[in-house]
Amino acid sequence: MHERILPRIRVGVAGRMGGGMLAVALAGCLDRNAGLDDPTVVEPSTGDSSSSSSGSTTVPGIMTTTVDSGHGGSDSDGTTAEPAPEPCGNGKIDPPELCDQGEANSDAGECTLACRWNVCGDGRVHAGDEACDDGPDNGNYGHCDMNCDGPAERCGDLSVQADEGELCDENDPHFACLKECTWATSCTNIKASWGDEATTGLYLIRRMSQFLTVWCDMDADGGGYTFIKYASGTVLDDQNAPEYPFSPIYLSALQAEQKCGYWGLRLFAPRSPEHLAAAIGAANAKQFAPIQKDTLFPPYPEIDSDVEGYLSIMGVYPITPGTSCVGKALNSETCPEWAIKTDPLQPDVVLPYWVSGTPIAGQPGTNNCADCSLYYQWNKLAQPPVITGYLALKNATSAHFLCELGDKLGPPG
Template identity: 40%
Template sequence: VSINVSIKEFRRVSPQPWISFRPHVRVVSCLSLMMLVALASGCVEPFDGTTSATDSDTLSESGDSIATSSGVMTSTTTTTPSESTSSSDGSETGGGSDSSTEPVVEECGNGKLDEGEECDEGDANADDGSCTLACAAASCGDGLVETGVEFCDDGTMNGKYSFCNTDCTALGPHCGDGEQQSGQGEECDASITEGCLENCTYARSCQDIKDDGVNFDGEYPLHLGDPLEVVAVYCDLETDPVRGFTFLKVHLEDENDNPLSASATQAESFCANYTMHLLVTRDITHLGASFRAAAEVDFDPVGGGSDTKRKEYLTILGVQPKTPGESCVGDAFNSANCPEWEARNGGPFFVTSVGSPGQPATSNCPGCSPYFIWNDDGSLSSMEVFSNGGKGATSEYFMCDLGEY
């Protein structure tokens, strides 16, 4: 039976004053003779005449035995868990098997190849290098462009239209590669000199070309109509900072080079073959560009004739009476000063800011149209409205446009 033997009880068993156990030691009773053996082996220490109620020993597994006053010898083996104590710096030491040391966390970028890392070049790690900031080896398809090795890398989009190719050496199929991808909506894949815009669609007006960043006057191919047909036109891309103006010259002759004339209505129908309209000059800037295209710029007409530069290309325009009868006689001929007239395809018109005496005529009729005579400086010399049986004025020269204003 395990008991706690106090100093007084032990003295009663073994009265030697020089023998003492520390207080409250858990012991097991044994024979007095065995106690002497314990003394000899150093399990107890001499009694110094004093006791302390606070001192204690912890016994680890042992075979210690003592004799009790009952004279019964009892022997046992006990194990007491060790206890932690505090060191001078406040940290716990000793005791059980648990370790207070934190595990070392290996970090990407320390220059050592740790578990789970493909590479680690320390400070040289970079997302454009051979070892990324995540300690992964650079590879095509990771979405990072390795300088000097890869041209591009769009990750999972590699190989798709308008993205990097599958080996990261160049762009994959895209607008501008010189090959038309119809399935991707490309109408063409060529230069503007072939009428192809940067977005791989056909230019359908000089405004399209202007918007594509081209700012040089000249002849350009447009794709007009349904089905599309290539039409060579003259584009004025320099006169206005924002607008591009389209012009198509028409000189009508038969196969024997005999001149043919068309009224404004007939000219409108002719221009419609090109998905265009009989020219309407819209404002003073557009009028100036139109006169230069007609009289100064050398580009070939359609319609069988061959005259390239004549101010007569402006003798008939696409304007007509809006209100039959007397209208704005002697006033400047433009939509602001003469609201009784209108452009055939809608919108404003501008011919002159100076009135012509007696014009427009006092009895304007449906189908009537003016005939214009121009000075060499581009100003209007005179105008006269013709009925001509409802056909209006006629000319072998005229121009078509796309109604840009």
């Protein structure tokens, strides 16, 4: 700013002189031509001689000048206007800013875009310094801890917070617990919860207030088929051998349905080629032991991989006794004379079924009854085993069978 230039003052001369010299002094100073070259001298106005719009006081031939002090303008009411605050981000701390790092300002950095320090509790995660920040929710269940060092108590910390509604807390999908910290009741909800972390194999689920070991196929038809093996006894040539103390009890398909119903399951009935292949894999898995009504059945490899035993009866029944689709492939499209029983919880849902796409001469025959099912024959030497035929019998029974959970109704769409 330039140094102030003091105004020339031509008023007040009389005040510095004696009263007797006033007339002489004024006479010498009030020469109208004397001040024409002086920028402070103006001609008198034709209006009121006492004031002007510029704020200067004038007397004919004399002018006083008011010089701007250099502190800015003023509002219309005469008050001085405050200067506008400098913008956040200019690299200078201008109150009320607490910090300003210019272009380095960031809501993930030390100084935020609002020119405030990034601190725990402000809801912004300071990268490299904070692991999380949920603002006022810090310290609450399912949120960040009070120090922004990591999560507070939550589902997934391997500790069961029962008061928060958790029933379980595991980091492995095989132990009957979902990622939502609730019990897994089927392979379908395990697949939905754990996604690709859940692969085909053995799992625990919780049903009817008990834990069950099941086989989950996580691939067929999008994954989620649930299987249980049931064995009423050991089918061996020497059934009196002490190491095999259980004598078999042969059951019809309807009796097998009742046994499966003990766990809220149903007798296996294939609904697609992929579903049938998944059941063959479960029946053929030696590590998958069968169960009885109350206890686990001893894991005898001789019967645990008995595909012909576990899949010799299935839940496909004649709609009208004595009628059939003789010589046609056994599936719901070409053989509507046979069907899967409806689910009591979903009686209006018609389930498709698929046993074979290849016709077998003379089968399925008409020798069937309301309580009958087909008896299925397998080639166990093939890997995987394949169906070689099926017979319509009035007394098709088996000591072993496969139960399934019907919550997955078949292929998508």
